[in-house]
Amino acid sequence: xxxxxxxxxxxxxxxxxxxxxxxxxxxxxxxxxxxxxxxxxxxxxxxxxxxxxxxxxxxxxxxxxxxxxxxxxxxxxxxxxxxxxxxxxxxxxxxxxxxxxxxxxxxxxxxxxxxxxxxxxxxxxxxxxxxxxxxxxxxxxxxxxxxxxxxxxxxxxxxxxxxxxxxxxxxxxxxxxxxxxxxxxxxxxxxxxxxxxxxxxxxxxxxxxxxxxxxxxxxxxxxxxxxxxxxxxxxxxxxxxxxxxxxxxxxxxxxxxxxxxxxxxxxxxxxxxxxxxxxxxxxxxxxxxxxxxxxxxxxxxxxxxxxxxxxxxxxxxxxxxxxxxxxxxxxxxxxxxxxxxxxxxxxxxxxxxxxxxxxxxxxxxxxxxxxxxxxxxxxxxxxxxxxxxxxxxxxxxxxxxxxxxxxxxxxxxxxxxxxxxxxxxxxxxxxxxxxxxxxxxxxxxxxxxxxxxxxxxxxxxxxxxxxxxxxxxxxxxxxxxxxxxxxxxxxxxxxxxxxxxxxxxxxxx
Amino acid sequence: xxxxxxxxxxxxxxxxxxxxxxxxxxxxxxxxxxxxxxxxxxxxxxxxxxxxxxxxxxxxxxxxxxxxxxxxxxxxxxxxxxxxxxxxxxxxxxxxxxxxxxxxxxxxxxxxxxxxxxxxxxxxxxxxxxxxxxxxxxxxxxxxxxxxxxxxxxxxxxxxxxxxxxxxxxxxxxxxxxxxxxxxxxxxxxxxxxxxxxxxxxxxxxxxxxxxxxxxxxxxxxxxxxxxxxxxxxxxxxxxxxxxxxxxxxxxxxxxxxxxxxxxxxxxxxxxxxxxxxxxxxxxxxxxxxxxxxxxxxxxxxxxxxxxxxxxxxxxxxxxxx
Numbered sequence: 001x002x003x004x005x006x007x008x009x010x011x012x013x014x015x016x017x018x019x020x021x022x023x024x025x026x027x028x029x030x031x032x033x034x035x036x037x038x039x040x041x042x043x044x045x046x047x048x049x050x051x052x053x054x055x056x057x058x059x060x061x062x063x064x065x066x067x068x069x070x071x072x073x074x075x076x077x078x079x080x081x082x083x084x085x086x087x088x089x090x091x092x093x094x095x096x097x098x099x100x101x102x103x104x105x106x107x108x109x110x111x112x113x114x115x116x117x118x119x120x121x122x123x124x125x126x127x128x129x130x131x132x133x134x135x136x137x138x139x140x141x142x143x144x145x146x147x148x149x150x151x152x153x154x155x156x157x158x159x160x161x162x163x164x165x166x167x168x169x170x171x172x173x174x175x176x177x178x179x180x181x182x183x184x185x186x187x188x189x190x191x192x193x194x195x196x197x198x199x200x201x202x203x204x205x206x207x208x209x210x211x212x213x214x215x216x217x218x219x220x221x222x223x224x225x226x227x228x229x230x231x232x233x234x235x236x237x238x239x240x241x242x243x244x245x246x247x248x249x250x251x252x253x254x255x256x257x258x259x260x261x262x263x264x265x266x267x268x269x270x271x272x273x274x275x276x277x278x279x280x281x282x283x284x285x286x287x288x289x290x291x292x293x294x295x296x297x298x299x300x301x302x303x304x305x306x307x308x309x310x311x312x313x314x315x316x317x318x319x320x321x322x323x324x325x326x327x328x329x330x331x332x333x334x335x336x337x338x339x340x341x342x343x344x345x346x347x348x349x350x351x352x353x354x355x356x357x358x359x360x361x362x363x364x365x366x367x368x369x370x371x372x373x374x375x376x377x378x379x380x381x382x383x384x385x386x387x388x389x390x391x392x393x394x395x396x397x398x399x400x401x402x403x404x405x406x407x408x409x410x411x412x413x414x415x416x417x418x419x420x421x422x423x424x425x426x427x428x429x430x431x432x433x434x435x436x437x438x439x440x441x442x443x444x445x446x447x448x449x450x451x452x453x454x455x456x457x458x459x460x461x462x463x464x465x466x467x468x469x470x471x472x473x474x475x476x477x478x479x480x481x482x483x484x485x486x487x488x489x490x491x492x493x494x495x496x497x498x499x500x501x502x503x504x505x506x507x508x509x
Numbered sequence: 510x511x512x513x514x515x516x517x518x519x520x521x522x523x524x525x526x527x528x529x530x531x532x533x534x535x536x537x538x539x540x541x542x543x544x545x546x547x548x549x550x551x552x553x554x555x556x557x558x559x560x561x562x563x564x565x566x567x568x569x570x571x572x573x574x575x576x577x578x579x580x581x582x583x584x585x586x587x588x589x590x591x592x593x594x595x596x597x598x599x600x601x602x603x604x605x606x607x608x609x610x611x612x613x614x615x616x617x618x619x620x621x622x623x624x625x626x627x628x629x630x631x632x633x634x635x636x637x638x639x640x641x642x643x644x645x646x647x648x649x650x651x652x653x654x655x656x657x658x659x660x661x662x663x664x665x666x667x668x669x670x671x672x673x674x675x676x677x678x679x680x681x682x683x684x685x686x687x688x689x690x691x692x693x694x695x696x697x698x699x700x701x702x703x704x705x706x707x708x709x710x711x712x713x714x715x716x717x718x719x720x721x722x723x724x725x726x727x728x729x730x731x732x733x734x735x736x737x738x739x740x741x742x743x744x745x746x747x748x749x750x751x752x753x754x755x756x757x758x759x760x761x762x763x764x765x766x767x768x769x770x771x772x773x774x775x776x777x778x779x780x781x782x783x784x785x786x787x788x789x790x791x792x793x794x795x796x797x798x799x800x801x802x803x804x805x806x807x808x809x810x811x812x813x814x815x816x817x818x819x820x821x822x823x824x825x826x827x828x829x830x831x
Contacts, residue, residue, distance in 0.1 A: 051703070053702075053703070053828065054828075073702065073703050073705040074705030076705075077704075089699050089700040089702075089703040090697065090700055091693045091696045091697045092696065092697070092820070093696060094692070094696070098689060101689070102689060102693050102701070102704050103690075103704025103705050103706050104704070105689060108685060109686065110683075110684055110686060110688075113686075153704075
């Protein structure tokens with residue numbers, strides 16, 4: 001059978017960066033083909049070339065047996081290629097219908113095209129189980145549905161080949177499962193699906209064939225059924241990787257952080273954290289599991305002194321703090337020994353336009369070690385930064401680079417190094433491995449466990465259930481702002497999933 | 510009292526017209542994601558070109574054409590700076606304002622030697638009032654006569670054009686393919702790009718629309734409202750139009766009401782100039798002249814709710830590099 005897509009010797013450089021090195025790839029029709037690789041391995045670049053977003057420096061693209069030139073996205077669309085981007089290409093204040101017809105309006109007036117699109121959406125909904133209200137405003141839909149709109153957009157344009165770039169990064173586990181179901185339906189209807197991801201579990205769960213990229217080169221292609229996660233991980237990173245976290249049982253000491261009756265209200269006046277109370281002891285990692293948006297972020301921010309609570313108390317190492325007053329700010333919390341690795345390193349953890357060494361002391365810049373009075377002691381700061389770069393294997397090892405030019409994993413290491421090296425008593429860690437490569441994940445997990453073994457108390461928030469179960473010594477489940485239960489980390493994934501969805505097990509039975 | 514109201518409303522319409530044209534002009538550009546504080550400069554340039562063109566050719570229509578050409582040229586300059594070269598849109602807009610201010614004065618003096626003015630236009634070279642059928646006959650009918658003969662009838666063509674542009678702009682924005690894409694590119698240009706549409710060409714078309722409407726606005730000032738170009742005759746109208754656009758949250762129909770409001774304040778200011786107000790005495794005319802600006806500050810400070818500009822406004826579109 002003629003393959004759906006054949007890429008021959010695709011080459012692309014951005015200045016000195018050789019993003020794609022003579023890539024060959026053959027994708028069979030009617031299959032789900034996965035492409036894995038670390039961030040920066042060149043997957044997205046390759047797909048952007050296929051979708052006409054970039055032009056290759058060299059090489060051929062063959063679609064359906066015919067050699068084609070893809071100059072822009074319009075050409076890609078006309079060859080039946082559709083793409084669901086990692087960051088959705090949707091207009092938030094448009095309705096679903098408006099987003100779907102954008103660029104395929106079918107005439108200079110809208111009336112007719114809208115009617116046609118409405119009928120077509122209905123058909124697609126029935127054929128592929130892609131249900132979404134065509135008149136809903138996209139910005140008000142949950143991300144899972146927004147993604148569905150992206151898929152509908154591609155199908156509406158008659159795509160036979162669908163590229164999905166890191167589609168599950170923003171989805172809850174249930175939404176991801178639903179997406180996979182849709183992908184299988186699409187395949188069974190004869191569509192070809194290209195799935196770009198760095199999550200190996202997804203590759204194993206849904207693909208027929210998998211290709212591995214490393215540092216701009218295609219290193220292997222094999223049937224999914226004939227490979228395994230450790231093998232793929234090794235191919236991706238180029239060395240053996242430990243996928244499981246290796247740790248000894250915890251030996252908890254005295255209570256380091258004690259939270260009682262904490263309630264936090266957001267700007268809309270809704271309680272987003274409801275009467276939360278727990279203890280965190282030295283030498284243990286407590287994980288907070290929950291679907292994103294159930295109050296974990298606000299809880300972390302309150303503990304870090306960023307957000308005010310309406311009631312409750314926080315006790316750090318025996319020192320009582322009143323989080324309802326403005327007197328508690330991040331600087332004060334840091335002084336009391338609270339380290340904080342924020343969930344979103346771009347929004348809160350780093351100023352990406354700063355130099356690395358500036359970010360290395362951000363929040364600790366008043367420390368007399370880094371300057372006198374109004375002046376900063378740059379030599380001391382750079383020395384600190386260089387020390388952390390070496391210890392945390394931050395690459396490239398140059399503290400005078402802008403932070404934006406580091407990869408996600410290295411940026412995360414910059415934040416972790418900054419917080420851990422200040423030797424806090426309690427460390428709040430939010431989403432430590434979001435958008436981080438497998439190799440760096442291993443390193444970050446090991447550092448967190450080392451901190452625990454050094455007798456620190458660690459509170460871990462993550463939407464990755466695997467991460468929580470792998471790292472934590474105790475798991476608290478958060479739903480709708482409240483802690484709904486505590487379980488040991490060995491608890492079955494299904495049970496935790498139900499708790500995260502707010503289903504009370506006793507009530508269900 | 511009724512008669513005075515009609516007269517004030519009548520001049521409200523006249524005074525709102527240039528604001529409305531400029532405001533709708535700005536709407537096209539800003540909805541596409543190109544901020545334009547150069548409305549003032551484009552209007553001024555067009556007013557000069559229209560005044561000069563009409564004076565030289567003796568035709569109001571050729572004057573209007575000159576105004577539009579100059580305004581579109583300035584708009585394309587703004588487009589070239591901010592779309593093609595991804596320059597700062599505010600800086601480019603300010604530059605155009607200064608350019609227009611200086612050039613009109615310089616060229617006016619060099620060409621016509623009348624202190625920066627263009628020669629006074631004869632009636633044939635202006636847009637003059639159009640009287641509606643039966644306007645004279647109905648003039649003395651109570652209420653209807655005032656409304657019809659004074660308020661609706663008796664304006665020049667450009668006034669009607671300006672107000673007809675409101676439903677037209679609404680239709681173009683919400684009922685045509687161009688409008689859909691225009692709204693999309695101002696919110697998320699990447700979505701437009703990946704849908705296979707050229708962001709650059711779309712934005713250029715938007716600034717051309719802006720140029721045309723600013724051209725009409727300028728021509729209105731020098732060949733319809735007045736009979737010659739006077740140095741700096743736009744007098745901040747471009748900025749007021751911009752404020753109106755923000756009040757209106759970038760929507761055409763509210764834009765009309767915002768412009769009418771500013772026009773009304775202007776009309777009241779002129780009307781009450783030098784008159785005693787009962788119980789207050791004579792209010793300095795400066796107070797009324799300042800009213801639009803005071804209103805702008807007060808309204809923007811919170812009375813209209815948050816004005817959310819097109820999300821991609823003010824930033825040049827650059828394809829992401831992986």
